[in-house]
Amino acid sequence: MNLQNRRDSIKENGFTIVNSIFSEEEIEKISEVIQNIDTSKETFRKSEDLFAIRQFLKEVPGVQDLIFNEKMKTMIREIFGDRYFVVKSIYFDKPETSNWYVAYHQDLTISVDQKKPLEGFGPWTTKQNQFAVQPPLEDLENIYTIRIHLDDTDENNGALKVIPGSQTKGIYRPETIDWTTETEAICPVESGGIMIMKPLILHGSNRTTNGKRRRVIHIExxxxxxxxxLNWAEKIVIAN
Incomplete structure (x- = not known):
């Protein structure tokens, strides 16, 4: 894979989309593992319009080898660097009946193992013994996110919309977006494809209009x- 253009796109636009990272068979295997898990733990959230698993790779260890196939490991090594490790993972399943609208925002918090007063870290939130904090800007700028799509996702079923280049502008409040200078891009991703993005890019999603499911594995x-x-709540080193 020639990944220089991917690196350039992430640096300039804040994201890139790469389809065909996982075969249809691999997606089926990942889906099968998820379907067979015990959903009673407190890291699982289930409602009519959302099913989510926090610390996904820890809670579903059988899925790690399936997710970090050779294509994924090459992408991580060549685009991020060979010292990068997982610091957060979440699985989202927005079923056909879910009609969430997500306003533009940046991902400004990291998950850590404890609450500790540190200069440059804050504000803090705690949910079910899960600690999250906004770290210094340079830590956020250093993070990459990969979103693995288990279903075809386009503008009709909640594909992400982003403001290209907004990841270079520090903390960017959505209410200050100047639409005379900014543009919006919709990010369709095929089943088996991935979207790589910087957490500081302004992103959101529209309501689904076609009633199709969208399952995404979000890994930082x-x-x-x-x-x-202070330690990452979910540090996982990927074996080469």
Whole structure:
């Protein structure tokens, strides 16, 4: 894979889309593992319009080898660098009846193992013993996110919409978007494809209009350790 153009796109636009990372058979195997898990744990959230698993790779260890196939490992190594590791993973299933609208936002928090007063870290949130905090800007700028799509996703069933280039502008409040200078891009991804993005890119999604399911595995990566005994809640090193 020639990945220089992917690196350039992420640097300039804040995202890139790569289809055919997983075969149809691989997607079926991943889906099968997810279907067979115990959903009673507190890291699982289930409602009529959303099913989510936090710390997905920890909670569903059988899925790791399926997700980190050779294509994925090459993408991570060549685009991010060989020192990057997983720091957060979430599985989202928005079923056919779900009609969520997600307003433009940046992903500004990281998941950590404890609440600890540290300069440059804050505000903090705690949900079900899960600690999240907004770290210094340079830590956010260092993170990459991969979104693995288990279903075809387009503008009709909640594909992400982004503002290209917004990841270079620091903390960017959605209410200050100047639509005379900014443009919006819709990011369709095929089943088996991935979207790589920087968490600081402004992104959101529209309501679904075609009643089709959209399942996404969201994984964040960093190559930095946190200061003063603070640790990532979910650090997973990917075997080569």
């Amino acid at each position: 990566f960093s190559d930095r350790e946190l200061p003063d005994g």
